[in-house]
Amino acid sequence: MLRWGRSALAAAGLRPRPSLALGSSDADPTVNLHADPEAAIGYLAAEAAWTEAAVMNPLASEVDALAAGMLRKLPPDSAVPPERVGEYLVAVTLPPGAEYPVVSRTPAAAPESAPQLVLDLNTLFDTFATSTLQFGDVKLSPDGARVAHALDVGGAGSMHVYVKDLATGAYLDAAGWSQPPGAPPAPVTPDPISALEWDADSRGLIVVSDAGDAVGMVGVGRDRAPSSTHWFLSAPADSQLLSEPAHFDLGTTSRRSYLAAGLFGASSSCLWIARSSPGKPTPPEAFKLVREPVPSTKYFAAEWGADTEPDARLALIVSSPAWPNYAIVDAATDELLLPHDPSFAIEDADVVGNVAVVLGRELDSGLPGLRLLRLPPDAPLGSVPLAPSLPSELSSFVPGANWQPPRGTPSAPPSYRLVGDSPIHHESPVDVKLSGAGFGRIAASAVAPAVAATVERLAVPSSRDAGVSIPVTVVKPADAPNGPMPFLTFVYGAYGMSLPETYDERWLPMIERGVGLAYIHVRGGSELGPEWHARGAREYKANSISDYVDCLEHLQSTGLADPSRTGALALSAGAIVVANVILNAPHLLSAAVLDVPFVDVLGALDAHRGVAAARGLEAADLAEYGDPRSDAMLRKTIEAYCPHAQLLALWRHARDAGKADAGGANRPRLLVRAAVNDDRVLPASVAAFTALYRSTFPDAELAVEVEDDVGHFGDAGKMGVASIKAHELCSK
Numbered sequence: 001m002l003r004w005g006r007s008a009l010a011a012a013g014l015r016p017r018p019s020l021a022l023g024s025s026d027a028d029p030t031v032n033l034h035a036d037p038e039a040a041i042g043y044l045a046a047e048a049a050w051t052e053a054a055v056m057n058p059l060a061s062e063v064d065a066l067a068a069g070m071l072r073k074l075p076p077d078s079a080v081p082p083e084r085v086g087e088y089l090v091a092v093t094l095p096p097g098a099e100y101p102v103v104s105r106t107p108a109a110a111p112e113s114a115p116q117l118v119l120d121l122n123t124l125f126d127t128f129a130t131s132t133l134q135f136g137d138v139k140l141s142p143d144g145a146r147v148a149h150a151l152d153v154g155g156a157g158s159m160h161v162y163v164k165d166l167a168t169g170a171y172l173d174a175a176g177w178s179q180p181p182g183a184p185p186a187p188v189t190p191d192p193i194s195a196l197e198w199d200a201d202s203r204g205l206i207v208v209s210d211a212g213d214a215v216g217m218v219g220v221g222r223d224r225a226p227s228s229t230h231w232f233l234s235a236p237a238d239s240q241l242l243s244e245p246a247h248f249d250l251g252t253t254s255r256r257s258y259l260a261a262g263l264f265g266a267s268s269s270c271l272w273i274a275r276s277s278p279g280k281p282t283p284p285e286a287f288k289l290v291r292e293p294v295p296s297t298k299y300f301a302a303e304w305g306a307d308t309e310p311d312a313r314l315a316l317i318v319s320s321p322a323w324p325n326y327a328i329v330d331a332a333t334d335e336l337l338l339p340h341d342p343s344f345a346i347e348d349a350d351v352v353g354n355v356a357v358v359l360g361r362e363l364d365s366g367l368p369g370l371r372l373l374r375l376p377p378d379a380p381l382g383s384v385p386l387a388p389s390l391p392s393e394l395s396s397f398v399p400g401a402n403w404q405p406p407r408g409t410p411s412a413p414p415s416y417r418l419v420g421d422s423p424i425h426h427e428s429p430v431d432v433k434l435s436g437a438g439f440g441r442i443a444a445s446a447v448a449p450a451v452a453a454t455v456e457r458l459a460v461p462s463s464r465d466a467g468v469s470i471p472v473t474v475v476k477p478a479d480a481p482n483g484p485m486p487f488l489t490f491v492y493g494a495y496g497m498s499l500p501e502t503y504d505e506r507w508l509p510m511i512e513r514g515v516g517l518a519y520i521h522v523r524g525g526s527e528l529g530p531e532w533h534a535r536g537a538r539e540y541k542a543n544s545i546s547d548y549v550d551c552l553e554h555l556q557s558t559g560l561a562d563p564s565r566t567g568a569l570a571l572s573a574g575a576i577v578v579a580n581v582i583l584n585a586p587h588l589l590s591a592a593v594l595d596v597p598f599v600d601v602l603g604a605l606d607a608h609r610g611v612a613a614a615r616g617l618e619a620a621d622l623a624e625y626g627d628p629r630s631d632a633m634l635r636k637t638i639e640a641y642c643p644h645a646q647l648l649a650l651w652r653h654a655r656d657a658g659k660a661d662a663g664g665a666n667r668p669r670l671l672v673r674a675a676v677n678d679d680r681v682l683p684a685s686v687a688a689f690t691a692l693y694r695s696t697f698p699d700a701e702l703a704v705e706v707e708d709d710v711g712h713f714g715d716a717g718k719m720g721v722a723s724i725k726a727h728e729l730c731s732k
Contacts, residue, residue: 051705149162150195258276391442675706
C-alpha cells in the first residue's frame with residue numbers, strides 16, 4: 001500500500017507523481033485505486049497537500065476576503081416569516097455565529113411567547129461528537145408532540161431514525177422512554193432507512209428500507225414495549241411487479257386523510273394507499289394497491305373534496321404516454337379533475353380547501369408557472385384553470401408549509417404560501433389568494449436585489465436538432481462595461497433534475513467583482529418537461545454535452561463572454577458535461593471546478609449489483625444511462641461520452657506514442673474536489689480520473705481539494721461552505 005507524506009511534498013513544492021498511484025494494468029491502470037480505497041485517498045491527500053502549498057496559500061488573503069463577502073450576503077432570518085404547522089408557528093433561523101440553522105416554534109395563539117426548540121443542528125454535532133452529519137427526512141408528529149428525523153452519523157452512508165420528545169427535549173428509545181441526556185441517543189430501530197413518515201397515532205413510524213426495496217412499520221412507545229421493524233411491502237431487485245429496477249417512497253395527502261407508499265421505476269410506478277384516521281394506528285393490511293402498474297405510467301396521490309366533507313376523496317396525479325406532462329383524475333371514477341396541458345408540466349400539486357394548486361413549468365419558456373382550479377362541487381368538472389402571473393423578478397418557487405386542519409373543519413386557509421427567490425433575490429413569501437373576491441390574486445413583498453445586476457433569459461438554438469432551443473439565464477453586473485466579460489457557467493442536465501436558479505450568497509461577490517453568471521439548462525434536466533429529460537438521457541445523453549457547447553459558443557460569439565475568462569462549475573453528474581468540454585473542446589473554457597465529479601459512468605454501471613445496488617442507486621442510474629452489460633450498442637454510446645473512458649483512451653495513446661500529450665498547457669485550469677465520506681461518487685473514482693489526467697497532461701494546471709468531513713452533498717455549515725467556495729473561485 002502506498003503512502004504519501006503531506007509535509008514533505010508541501011515543503012519541497014513538488015507535485016505528486018501519478019505514476020506512483022497508477023498500476024501496471026494495460027486495460028486500466030487505475031484498477032488498483034478502486035481495489036485499495038486507502039491508497040486512493042492517500043493519492044488525493046498528496047494532491048491536496050501540493051494544492052494547499054503551491055496554489056492556495058499564496059491566495060489566502062483573497063480567499064478570506066471572498067468568504068467574508070459571501071457571509072455578508074446571507075439573507076436575514078426575517079426573509080420568510082414563521083409558518084403555521086398545527087397549533088404552532090414554526091421558524092427556521094441562523095443564530096449569530098452558528099454554523100447550522102435552528103428550528104423553533106411558538107403557539108399560534110400566543111406568538112409573542114418564548115419559542116420552543118424543535119431541532120438545533122449545532123447541538124447535534126456536539127452531542128454525537130462528530131464533524132460529519134447528513135440529514136434526511138425531518139417530520140413533526142400529527143399531534144405536534146414529537147419530531148422524527150433521519151440522520152447519518154459519521155458519513156457511513158446509512159440513515160437511521162431518531163425521535164425527540166418536544167416537551168422534555170429528550171430523545172426516545174423504541175419503547176418510548178426518554179434516553180439519558182448528554183450521551184449520543186440511539187435510533188428507534190437498528191434498521192437503516194431511506195424515508196420516513198408518521199402514522200396517524202403519533203406513536204408509530206412508516207419507513208422505507210435503506211435500499212429502497214421494502215416498506216415497514218416501527219412503534220415508538222406503543223404499549224411501552226420495544227418494537228422491531230415490521231416489513232410488510234417488498235420489491236425484489238428485479239421487480240416482477242414493474243419489470244424494472246424500482247424503489248419505494250412515502251407520503252401523506254394534504255390533510256393526512258391518506259398514507260401513500262409508491263414503488264417507482266424508470267418509466268412506471270404503482271401505488272398503495274391506506275385511509276388514515278386521526279389518533280389511530282394504521283394496520284399494515286390497510287395499504288391497498290389502488291392501480292395495477294401500466295407501462296410508461298406513473299401515479300402520485302392527493303386528496304380532494306369540500307372543507308366540510310368528513311370523507312376525503314382520493315385523486316391521482318398521472319403521467320402517461322397520453323399525458324406526459326401529468327393530469328389529475330378522481331381515483332374512484334377516473335374523471336379528469338385537471339386535464340393534461342401540453343404547454344404546462346406539473347412539478348407539484350396540492351388541494352387546499354377545494355382548490356387545486358399546481359406549480360410547474362411553462363414549456364414555451366421553461367419559466368415557473370401556476371394553475372388554480374376550483375373543484376366540484378364548488379365548480380363543474382371541465383372548468384378552465386386560472387393561470388395567475390408569478391412575480392417576474394423571481395425564478396424559483398417552492399410550496400411553503402400550507403398546513404390544513406383535519407377534514408370536516410370549515411377553516412381552509414384564505415391563501416396558499418409559496419416561497420420564491422432568484423440568483424440575486426433572497427427567499428421571500430408569495431401568497432396566492434384562494435377564497436372570496438380576488439381569487440388568484442398574488443401578494444408578494446418587494447425584495448431589493450442583493451447586488452446591482454440584470455437578469456436576462458436567452459434561447460440558444462441547438463446545432464444538433466432543428467427547432468430546439470436551450471434556455472440560458474444570464475446574470476450581469478449592472479455596471480458591466482460593453483464588450484466580453486468574465487463568466488462563470490453552471491450546468492447539470494441529469495436525472496430529470498432542473499438546474500436551480502436560486503439565491504446563493506456564494507456567487508454574489510463574483511458579480512460585485514464584474515463576473516457574469518450563466519445558468520445553462522441542457523437536456524437531461526426537466527426545465528422543459530419530461531421530454532426535455534428524456535432527450536438528454538440514455539442513448540441521447542450526448543445532447544446534454546452538445547447543448548452546453550452550443551451555449552458556450554453563443555455566449556462567446558455574441559460578445560457576452562470572454563473566451564479567455566470563461567469558467568465552469570459542475571457538481572456530481574454535471575461533471576459528465578464539463579469534463580467532455582475539457583477533453584474535446586478545451587478552447588471554450590479557461591477554468592473549471594469539478595465538485596465530487598461523476599466521471600466514470602461506464603465503471604459505475606458495470607459495478608452495479610454490487611455495493612452500489614446496496615445503496616439503492618441502481619434503479620436511478622440504470623434508468624438514466626441504461627444498462628451497458630446487456631446492450632452492446634448502448635455500451636459504445638456510453639464509452640463515447642464517459643469522461644474516464646475518453647481519458648483512458650488518451651492515456652493509452654500517449655503511452656503507445658512514448659510521450660505525454662503536449663496539449664495540457666492549452667487545457668482549462670482545473671480544480672477537482674473529492675469527499676472522503678462520499679458514498680455516491682467514491683473517492684477512488686475521483687483519484688483514478690485525477691491520476692490519469694495528471695499522467696496524460698503533465699503540463700496541465702490541475703489542483704485537488706479533499707474534504708475529510710463531508711459526504712456527497714456536503715455539510716460544512718455556512719462558514720465551511722463559504723471557505724470551500726472561496727477556495728474554488730480563487731483557484732481559477
